[in-house]
Amino acid sequence: MTTAVAPILHVDDVTVRFGGVTAVSGVSLQVERGARWAVIGPNGAGKTTLFKTISGEVHPTTGRVHLFGADTSRSTPYKNAQSGLGRTYQVTELFQALTVEENLSIAAQARARSRFACWRPLRIKGWIDERITSVLDQLHLSAERHTVVSELSHGEQRQLEIALALATEPEILLLDEPAAGLSAAERRLMRDLVEGLSRDLTIVLIEHDMEIALELVDHVLVLDNGQVIAEGDPESIRADDRVQAVYLRSD
Amino acid sequence: MLRSLSLTARVKLGLAAAGIGLGVAAPYIFDRFVIGLISLALIAGLFAQSIDLLGGYAGLITLGHAGVSGTAAYGVGYMASKAGAGFTAQIAVGFLAGMTAALIFGVMAMRSDGVYFIMVTLAQGMIVWGLSIRLFRITGAENGLTGIPRPPAVELYWQYYYLTLVVVVLCWALLGIVVNSPFGTSLKGLRESETRMRMLGYNTTGQKLYVFLIAGFFATVSGILLVYLNGFISPSTVILAASAIGVLEAILGGIGTLVGPMIGAFIIVFVQNVVSIYVSRWPTLMGTLFIVVVLFARRGLVGAISDGWNKWLHRNDAPVSQEPVLTSSNRTAGP
């Protein structure tokens, strides 16, 4: 049943096992439209696996996932993307041999019928051009429009990660450690970029760095060993002893 | 109009014009033997281009493509030699056979990638070969099918050459449109990262089937051209080596381009048929050439030439300075 008040994302008691390893264990969460969430926790806590379960890259062993009010527990990434899910990768996953513009035009057309057109040349005009220009603007990549991705710096590639997802105009965006591998200065830039994203966009952010994460969101989920150990607004998480303990242990 | 183009574009245009001019004039310059070879090379080139659409553009390396072109050729051969049908029926059945093979193979292969894709297509090629030597009522087993005359209008060698030239140039143009289309661009995405493509909303399985069918169409055309050129079809046309040589031609000329496979095909056809008259160790020569290209010109001859050309163009430029990056320490690993 889809109702007007249904959350945009509902993870219901999801467990994911890989053979003997339980990567995610009984996790539940409900993300409302327009909310900003962070999922934090030490390495190996199960954050990325949770994302994969939401995107359809991995199917839950038990439990259910609902996206946009529909059960997507057995769905596939491309179907979820078609209905408005965007996701970036912790380990950069770009079209390395293509230019920034080509990367973005592939992304921009991903949800348009024209992606099947093979009988006419690709013209980066009209709405595609507008969308590429606006995304580039938003992520400070305009100068690199015609650069081949493999020649971008690591920081720029991380920015393009987000640009690619944005170019599909998603309604919900999963950001998997956007600041991974960045220097302190670059992290601040990245923080600002994420902060500046449209408030209409629902965001779930994985961030290892608790400080950055807590500044950006209004709701936090803390995972350890696949289990939710705390959940709440940034203030309460900051104050939570168990969270502190986990973070102290891992550092 | 011409002035608005860059020097590189003008050179390309000039070369294309020269190529077509030479193609048209060839029967007035060369003897029948050479014209036969050019016809064969054009057909081989189209075949290699269709392999490159899969391998070079979409990153789907196939070792069974001769199974598609060969099935089309057998379709024509069967209708001509065993069923005694007219040319329209021959060509129609050729297309039907080739496209059916492409559809079946595409469905079989669309869920795999990388090495598995190579293996699946390899097996498909072997199946066609196996059938070609077994189904003697249809294929004439390894005796092959003889008695496949050309349509009267293109019966003479030079007439058939012109037909081949026109069809191949047309297909080349069509391929050019395909690779530059939105779909063609998305093929490059498939080659670079299938994971990302799926996450962006592309049904990559369907995409693979689609490109397999498009490549199958051009392979079918090449198979039909070949069977009328030779007037003959036998299992040699569908052996593994026939598919592998197509891949080799694409690599030699330069994958991910359309002109590369054509150049590669001309080189290999001429080495095989002309150089072999004078050099008995021609396979060694071909192997050496191939190894040299793979080692020193990863992007094939076309890649090497375009690199050389760009170097020459920019010979007076100051050394390219690296764009300043955000920070210098941005490659440190995560926490």
Next chain:
Amino acid sequence: MRRIRFVILISIMAMVAAACSAPDAGDDTTTTAAATATTSGSVDATTTTAGAAETTEAMAEGCDEPIRVGVLQPLTGGLAASGTDAKDGFELYWANHSTEIAGCTVEFRVEDTGGNPDTALQKVDELVQNYGAQIIVGELLANVTFALADRLKDNEDVIFMSPIGSADDMTQRNPFPNFIRAGGWTSSQTSHVLGQWAFDNGYTDVASMCTDYAFGWEMCGGFTQVFTEAGGTVAASEQLWNPLGSTDLGTYVTQLSGFDPDAVFVLQVGASVSDFFQNWSDFGLKEQIPILAGEVTADVSNIRNVPVDQVEGLISSGHWAEGRDAPETQEFVELFDAATGRLPSYYAAATWTAAQYIDETIQAMNGDLSDKAAALETMKGLELLTPFGPSVLDDYGNPIYDIYIRQVVVRDDGRVWNVVIDTYNDIDQFWPKSADEYLQQPVYSREFQGNAGG
């Protein structure tokens, strides 16, 4: 991931390249003589110069132009060894016979087909149009021979001789007007005789194991039909067919021993030959079940690669027997052995004989080959004594030979060869039937083996 893909691709390519450049039987002469041997190409360097000098000396009166012969054989690729034998046989003939015949000079050029019809078709155009060949001596593969015959069939200025390519239908149900098999044979021709011999020698229940392709079907069908029509039994369920090129024949061999036959008819080619004999002796069957081999399987080009004890005593039939005790055979065998260090295979004997037919035809036509139809008729009318023995041609252009029952014996020098233990005289391609009766039936296939028992 992409690196792995690249490495795999390269290794596959390397394999293909290696297969294409298979070594040619280990003698250097082939490489040097292969390509552009013009006038009289020959088997070793010394005779090359002698031959060349000889031809330039005397430009004949009878001919304005030399009579040119184009030879097409696979000199590279998997069949290079056989193709090289064929080339050497042809060259050896002209190194030992004058190329000045009836006032005309014979020239020839040998071209490599790589075993590939596409290439063969290009090269034959080259030979006919540019080189001016009036006679083409063709390939050893059935498909290439068919392709060439089809290409040449409308050319009234060319005679196409096929001394090796033996597909039955080329001189039976699918003949070509200017095609002649002088020096050649049809696949089932020699098997027919082995079927009769097996029945005459008391075998009643025979199983078979043949390679699953047209040549295997024809060889096997020839044996099966004559043997079963004489009264023997070959149960259809005891006819095994292994894929072309298979090299793990153990399971087939086990199955054969399970049938407990009086004998097994075997036709294997290429790498399968030594694998078969290896398995046969590993399973200890050599002493238990006699093998009756098809001609090519027991050809010296194959058995010389098999350990002597595995093939000694092997029975087969053939139009060629290098151990046949007759001067016309032994002179050729000794010449070939001296020139190449190998005992001649039937490939070599075939092209030598084709050359002999060319020589005799030019003599009989007094140097004038302009009328190819007449030349073909003349060739068909010749009665020659060849290394195969006496040879005449039937109306279809296929030889009528003595067919030999052969046995592998070890020579004093340790090498193996086939000696004659029985001879069936004047066997044509239809024997023991008449042509009319024989041509009623379809060509042999896996489905049609002519099995009288059903």
